[in-house]
Amino acid sequence: DEVKEALGLGENTKYSLQVPAEELAEIEALEEVNTQFNARLLELNDNRDAKNRVLLLGRPHKFLRDAGIADAEIEMEFDKFIRKSSDKYKHAHPFTAEDILDLPKAINAPIAVFTSTNGVDKVILTEIKKDGMNFIVTIKAVERKRKGGVILEVNEIETLYPKKSRGIISWINKKLASNIDKEKALAWVEALRTNRETELTEQELNSATNIIQI
Numbered sequence: 001d002e003v004k005e006a007l008g009l010g011e012n013t014k015y016s017l018q019v020p021a022e023e024l025a026e027i028e029a030l031e032e033v034n035t036q037f038n039a040r041l042l043e044l045n046d047n048r049d050a051k052n053r054v055l056l057l058g059r060p061h062k063f064l065r066d067a068g069i070a071d072a073e074i075e076m077e078f079d080k081f082i083r084k085s086s087d088k089y090k091h092a093h094p095f096t097a098e099d100i101l102d103l104p105k106a107i108n109a110p111i112a113v114f115t116s117t118n119g120v121d122k123v124i125l126t127e128i129k130k131d132g133m134n135f136i137v138t139i140k141a142v143e144r145k146r147k148g149g150v151i152l153e154v155n156e157i158e159t160l161y162p163k164k165s166r167g168i169i170s171w172i173n174k175k176l177a178s179n180i181d182k183e184k185a186l187a188w189v190e191a192l193r194t195n196r197e198t199e200l201t202e203q204e205l206n207s208a209t210n211i212i213q214i
Contacts, residue, residue: 033058067113067179133162
């Protein structure tokens with residue numbers, strides 16, 4: 001049922017006949033990873049002295065790979081969450097563990113992916129919100145040394161936080177997007193138009209809409 005919901009399929013849909021086996025297996029694996037991530041995140045949040053503090057978010061799906069994210073495991077250090085979510089953090093955008101539940105699913109079904117201003121890292125715009133702002137997740141490909149001297153590439157989450165829409169609209173208008181879900185992105189921009197608190201001009205929003213539609 002969770003797989004059907006993820007695919008937007010009805011109860012009587014023969015989804016096994018409509019979805020390629022490889023894609024179906026990928027979706028089912030993500031459901032399991034997502035469940036394990038949520039459980040481990042809450043466990044670590046309740047016991048912050050626990051060992052093994054790396055959270056696993058699975059491998060990127062096609063949308064992320066097409067955006068230039070390496071086909072490697074996505075990981076996040078729990079200490080990164082503690083630092084970035086703290087109300088004492090320099091950028092002051094506090095959030096809780098509960099705010100980022102289902103993060104593995106959210107990053108694999110994003111609104112858009114951008115190339116960072118450093119030209120290397122990738123920034124994922126998710127549908128997860130906090131105080132009206134969407135969470136972004138910055139990912140950096142790094143090499144990790146494992147037992148026996150084996151070196152593996154992993155996608156490390158560098159930062160995550162709810163970001164104001166002005167910065168995201170600026171990224172779109174600067175054409176930094178490496179992959180966009182047009183339907184989601186257009187709906188997101190349209191919602192900004194009707195938000196009385198938006199500080200964005202019609203010109204900025206129109207420019208973003210035109211770029212998304214290309």
